[in-house]
Amino acid sequence: MNLETKKIKSPFKPDAKYLSDLASRVQSKVGIDNKEIFKQDKSVKIPSKRKEALQLTVEFGFPLKSEKNQDLNTTEPKAEVQVEPIKAVSEDVLPPIAISSDQNETTITLPKYIEFPYSGIVLRKFDLPKQEAKIEVEEVIEVDTVEASTLDEIEYDSNELDLLHEQMEKSQMQATTAQELPVEKVQSEIKSSSVPTNISDSPSFSIPWASIFGVAASVVAVAAAWFVWNIIQKPVAIDDWADQNVVKTNKVQINVVPAANSTEKEKVEAFVAPSLDTDLGLVYDLVVEEDIPLHRNINFQELSEQGKVSSVELEKEGLLVLELEDDIFDEVVLEP
Amino acid sequence: MSLPKRSESSISMRNHAVSINFEKLDDGQLIQYFENPLHVEDVFRELLRRFQALIYTYTRNMLSSHDDADDATQNTFIKVWKGLPNFRGESKLRTWIYRIASNECINLLRKKKNNIDFDEALPELSDYLTDSPYMSSNDIEMKLQKAMCYLPYKQKLVFVLKYFEDLSYDEISELTQTSVGALKSSYHHAVKKLEIYLNVLR
Numbered sequence: 001m002n003l004e005t006k007k008i009k010s011p012f013k014p015d016a017k018y019l020s021d022l023a024s025r026v027q028s029k030v031g032i033d034n035k036e037i038f039k040q041d042k043s044v045k046i047p048s049k050r051k052e053a054l055q056l057t058v059e060f061g062f063p064l065k066s067e068k069n070q071d072l073n074t075t076e077p078k079a080e081v082q083v084e085p086i087k088a089v090s091e092d093v094l095p096p097i098a099i100s101s102d103q104n105e106t107t108i109t110l111p112k113y114i115e116f117p118y119s120g121i122v123l124r125k126f127d128l129p130k131q132e133a134k135i136e137v138e139e140v141i142e143v144d145t146v147e148a149s150t151l152d153e154i155e156y157d158s159n160e161l162d163l164l165h166e167q168m169e170k171s172q173m174q175a176t177t178a179q180e181l182p183v184e185k186v187q188s189e190i191k192s193s194s195v196p197t198n199i200s201d202s203p204s205f206s207i208p209w210a211s212i213f214g215v216a217a218s219v220v221a222v223a224a225a226w227f228v229w230n231i232i233q234k235p236v237a238i239d240d241w242a243d244q245n246v247v248k249t250n251k252v253q254i255n256v257v258p259a260a261n262s263t264e265k266e267k268v269e270a271f272v273a274p275s276l277d278t279d280l281g282l283v284y285d286l287v288v289e290e291d292i293p294l295h296r297n298i299n300f301q302e303l304s305e306q307g308k309v310s311s312v313e314l315e316k317e318g319l320l321v322l323e324l325e326d327d328i329f330d331e332v333v334l335e336p
Numbered sequence: 337m338s339l340p341k342r343s344e345s346s347i348s349m350r351n352h353a354v355s356i357n358f359e360k361l362d363d364g365q366l367i368q369y370f371e372n373p374l375h376v377e378d379v380f381r382e383l384l385r386r387f388q389a390l391i392y393t394y395t396r397n398m399l400s401s402h403d404d405a406d407d408a409t410q411n412t413f414i415k416v417w418k419g420l421p422n423f424r425g426e427s428k429l430r431t432w433i434y435r436i437a438s439n440e441c442i443n444l445l446r447k448k449k450n451n452i453d454f455d456e457a458l459p460e461l462s463d464y465l466t467d468s469p470y471m472s473s474n475d476i477e478m479k480l481q482k483a484m485c486y487l488p489y490k491q492k493l494v495f496v497l498k499y500f501e502d503l504s505y506d507e508i509s510e511l512t513q514t515s516v517g518a519l520k521s522s523y524h525h526a527v528k529k530l531e532i533y534l535n536v537l538r
Contacts, residue, residue, distance in 0.1 A: 001534045003480075003499070003527050010500050011477035012396040012405075014389060014470045022392070023384045026410055030417040032377045037385045315528070322525070 358382040363429040370420050380417055387430070388413065390501070391437045397496045398441045400464040400485065402471075404448075408440040415440075427510050434503065435511045438493065445489075454489040461485045476534075483533040487526055494519055495526040 014022075020038040027034045300308065300322065314320035358366060358378055366382060369375040391412055396405035415436050423432065445452055452458075462485040465471075465478060484492050497503045497511070498519075505516045512519070 001531055003531055003534075008477055008480050009474075010393055010397055011472040011474055011481060012393050012470055013472060014392050018470060019389055019392070022406065022409060023381075023388055026384060026388075026413045027381070029410065029414055030380070032380065035381060037381050037388075 359385075364425070367420075367423065367425060367429055370423075380420070383416065383433075384413060387433050391433065394434065394496065394501055395437055395441055396470075397481075397484070397500055398438075398493065399444065400461040400468075400481065402464070402469050404441075404444050404464075408437060408444055411440050412437045428507065431503070431507045431510050434497065434501070434507075438511065457486045457488050457492075459485050479534055480530065483530045486533065487529060491522050491526040491529075494522045495530070498523050499527075 016038045020036060023037045024034050300311070303311065311320060311322065315322055356369070356375065356378070358369070358375075359382065361369070361382075363386075366379055370379045388409065392405055392409045395408040395412070396402065399405050399408065412433065416433055419432075419436070423429070427435075442454070445458070462482050465481055465485075484495065487495065493512070494508060497508045498505070503511070505519050508514075508519050509516045
């Protein structure tokens, strides 16, 4: 365990109540007014309102029995919703209308006396050919609104009025049916029909000014950066840089030629001993000597820098224990 | 224990004193207000607020016993109250208070044991580490406390001031009147011994 890297806290943690008590004792001892220094946590905890327990379990499959041992499928019948089928739109239900066809568009004109209840756009279904056909999904119906002034001027006899009334009722009923028809249903039906489109998309060519400006701005930015860099810091030639950073070392060559018939210990000694400083005699002892001396008096301050570093490293590795002098510092004396 | 009473005039004038938020002042600024009789008590209370928990923890680390730490902390602040008028500001306020607390710990140990040698460890202090109030039950923290009891008292002092109280070597040097080099060496050896002890206990 490394105490330097892993910080261990003190286990002693006085609480605010104790500290407040101690502070009041100190204040009374020194003879000053006793005031509360450490604010204690006096907040009252309000018990939270108990909530109903929620069932968090998930059951797979069909639950057959409830907690009360009742058959859920039989005791609580499911509410059945009957969905009426959507009436299809056909030409039959649409009101009789006058159609006048021009060259490009079809205009449907309603009789004057029919009050068309809608805004003007009606979806109509067409019988679509299966292959290669033009589809017009929507058709604009121009509704001639009836002005009050013109209505007053028209005169009707009783038969005409009956007929008119009949047609009005019929048209209203048909219009109501058309309103209930969901538009999406019709659209989806049209989309689902497999009709190949012969529309050729010819892309329109336009100059991408934004891209051009972006590229140009990037080039200018790089050029500016290069310019500034050259002004600020002139690049050093590689050779100069290398010359500055070379650490010159003095090689010490020790020519050691152990005798052919020397022992193992003598061979090791021959290699190690000439390369050791006198300060590193400890290492020598450890490497060469068979009997490692348990105690050796070293004056740490008289060692060279290298020797000091070496001995600290040895101590870190557990190979050496440096004992302290007893009298490190004088005893602490309280000022009078 | 008879303590010096502040003058009646200072007490009567307190009612007219301008309220100052002492919590925002640093130690040096706070001490300057101690010279003003109108603020003496408030300054002392602020010192208590700032240092009481620190000094309790420090003395507890040194003595292990809650009762001894309580006595040492109380005596420390009584001596701070008595010594503050003479505090010359040559050292930092924090260092000065820690110095008084260190002396209180030594005095308490001397009262408990005659002919105590502070170059030796005091392993009997580890007896206070069981069933003691205001102490967490963290295993590694307790092992370290136990290991600290086997350090020579002077090494323990340096270790506690550096490791737990985060005092700089200069501050500890000022407190113990010892060279920084000797303190570094002492701290280094204390850490090594504790690491060996903790590894053995693991």
